[in-house]
Amino acid sequence: MKENAVAQSPFPLSEGEYTTVVLKAIENRVAESRASLARHLGLSRTTASTIVSRLIRLNLLKEKNLLREGRGRPGILLDLDESVWRAVGAEYHSGSWSFVETDLKGSIVRTMSVKVADRAPDSFLNSLVQGLSIFKKEVSGELLPAFGIGVPGLVDCDRGLIIRADDLGWQNILVSEYVEKRLKSKALLINRNRGAGLAEARFGGGRAAHQLVYIGIGTGISAAFIIDGALIHGSSFGTGEIGHITINKTGPLCACGKRGCLHVYSSGTAIARMVTAALNEGRESLLRFTMEEQQSISGEDVCMAANEGDSLALDSLREASRQLGLAIANIITISNPDKVIIGGPIGSIDSPLIGYLREEAERWAMPHAFSAVKIERSTLGESVGALGGACLVLDHKLSLAAKVRKK
Amino acid sequence: MKENAVAQSPFPLSEGEYTTVVLKAIENRVAESRASLARHLGLSRTTASTIVSRLIRLNLLKEKNLLREGRGRPGILLDLDESVWRAVGAEYHSGSWSFVETDLKGSIVRTMSVKVADRAPDSFLNSLVQGLSIFKKEVSGELLPAFGIGVPGLVDCDRGLIIRADDLGWQNILVSEYVEKRLKSKALLINRNRGAGLAEARFGGGRAAHQLVYIGIGTGISAAFIIDGALIHGSSFGTGEIGHITINKTGPLCACGKRGCLHVYSSGTAIARMVTAALNEGRESLLRFTMEEQQSISGEDVCMAANEGDSLALDSLREASRQLGLAIANIITISNPDKVIIGGPIGSIDSPLIGYLREEAERWAMPHAFSAVKIERSTLGESVGALGGACLVLDHKLSLAAKVRKK
DNA sequence: GTATTTTGTCAAGTTTCTTTACAAATATCT
DNA sequence: AGATATTTGTAAAGAAACTTGACAAAATAC
Structure with a gap:
């Protein structure tokens, strides 16, 4: 019955520009009380107050404890209402x-x-x-x-x-x-x-970033560019397809039809292929057991093995990081972000890969741009x-x- | 005395959000009459009308001819007032x-x-x-x-x-x-x-573009990314420094201290150096006369010679275009613009360079992204x-x- | 304990935008 | 040609959103 009620009355927020601006300001922790909202957004305290009470009525904001700081009457801490x-x-x-x-x-x-x-x-x-x-x-x-x-x-x-x-x-x-x-x-x-x-950008390591680059490494590689909270789509929704930048004009053929894409050097698929080839050549590794058990190997398997010190796994990650690290360096030089988050099934595993990527990025990126950026692993988990x-x-x-x- | 009047009263536009939105809409040719402004901006005709008359009073807009199209009373074409x-x-x-x-x-x-x-x-x-x-x-x-x-x-x-x-x-x-x-x-x-x-983006070939990349080629190379009319600055104003992306880790030393930057392969400086070296090795070229006259050669000289069919000049531009074209291809793949404008002292000369760059970009960019983009030469001239x-x-x-x- | 400062809210006022109504200017239909 | 329909631009009245000024409440500073 709750569903019905909501289905009949869609979400009731469209009254005035400032309503959403106030909500944003609270979410971004730009302001925390009615009075500081007014100061930061250039509104009168009265308006901030009426907007806040509307948002409280809609169960979007709620009041928390008092803010004892400074001289006068304490403000009331406002926060998103997570209960409804x-x-x-x-x-x-x-x-x-x-x-x-x-x-x-x-x-x-x-x-x-x-x-x-x-x-x-x-x-x-x-x-x-x-x-x-x-x-x-x-x-x-x-x-x-x-x-x-x-x-x-x-x-x-x-x-x-x-x-x-x-x-x-x-x-x-x-x-x-x-x-x-x-x-x-x-x-x-x-x-x-x-x-x-x-x-x-909203809930993870990119909360404070204004210029965020997210790089997802799984079977493929792609990126998201998020400027001041807004995702850049591009003219035909292609922004971020870094898996298919050309690294080597005469490199191996990629699934996309071109040669030498980043994808064929550094994706999970590429890492798995590298390891499989080495195993077939008889190289010793923990991953041989995985191979025998599962009949195949994934990039994730390689990351786990690397965490246990397996040298083939470490070498493969190092190899993958050379091309990807250079690509990240160039992306940093071009776009000058304040944060790069490495995620995706492969990127979010705690493995030596992130360290390798940092090293390569530092080596090849423009120093002015590199000094402004933090490179971190995704922490939001599977979902x-x-x-x-x-x-x-x-x-x-x-x-x-x-x-x-x-x- | 005019200067004094203006200095005392700074420009008087700050009344209400919609005032500037209306001005933008007219500039972007999104709407052309009071009524179509109202439709496109979700305003009432009355409001559009009052804002327009305020803008006319401020000498920012003016009325032009009538718009005879469709059934009813014709609207009045509005345009920026360029006279004041x-x-x-x-x-x-x-x-x-x-x-x-x-x-x-x-x-x-x-x-x-x-x-x-x-x-x-x-x-x-x-x-x-x-x-x-x-x-x-x-x-x-x-x-x-x-x-x-x-x-x-x-x-x-x-x-x-x-x-x-x-x-x-x-x-x-x-x-x-x-x-x-x-x-x-x-x-x-x-x-x-x-x-x-x-x-x-505002007055040149990028007028209609929502995702514009401008690439300036002079003694150096750098880019500007302009999304929906807004320049992307990056976290420390470094966005667009494409001259210092690393093309070749073991390439020649660049002025920035790193090796193999795009700058050392494709800038005006690089083109001039290539030609000078070839002349010193005794290669025949029209540019030998230029060299004797001026004691030195610039990228611009090479472009002119290329226009007269000089083979050394053509070869040098072709060579420069290989690295720069690949870089542009990768930028297109990553950022998916609808227009790339090639400008700067070298880029804005009508020379074979633009054709070479188009060829290389088409060869190496992701087809989905390439098919969305037009690559054009800057046409706004020296200023x-x-x-x-x-x-x-x-x-x-x-x-x-x-x-x-x-x- | 008193003075000072800051917050949140109320009532009244201003500004901005909308609704309703209507004259003006065109096209279409008969 | 004349009537009808359609669309534009504007005026007057009304609604909505924001501001100003005033004041009680709740803290710190002296």
């Missing part, structure tokens, strides 16, 4: 859908995972809708009336369309339309790596992609997709 | 200051050039202030009370500071403070290539840099630094 509103995000990853339910602060309230029968687009869409319709029934608060969905491949966010997903051989899948028709609720589509980048979907919902429903600068 | 307000920009380039006076539409009303005695920072600052104070006296309308100044090197735009200009051996020059103290008028500082990019300064003034005084999307 819920965002639902989904991510497709290696044959499964992951779902998360989050509160306004990005804390994960509940998760669910669903295996997809096969790799056909039909099963993919079907499982998504089934999963969502089961998942949303158990939402523990008021559901923001939209679903954010992270998928692999090139995504047209406006039309909710997967333009192309080379790994899976998919083309032109109208995901949002499919979901919206069946669930009667807005569906917001995004590339899963870009989604993960958004999640890092980043789905959390990214939830971010989209928060942005869309609360217009939160920007960072407020102090003063 | 003037912006002044300056650029330092190869030992001279160039000044321009423009109207609101970026048409150049008047120019002036001043040679600087030597390369010392003092002479540089002195000539700037002297030039500006002479130039502003003859302004043919109302002067927007700020100067936009394009300079080489790494620039802190907030503090109006040249952080570093390696070519000239300069460090920490507080340009804006110097100008403001002497001329009692706001000074806005920017890197000259980024300024040129802004000018292209682009100073025009960029004028853009800064327009942006600062009229808050025009953004593009309005239709609907």
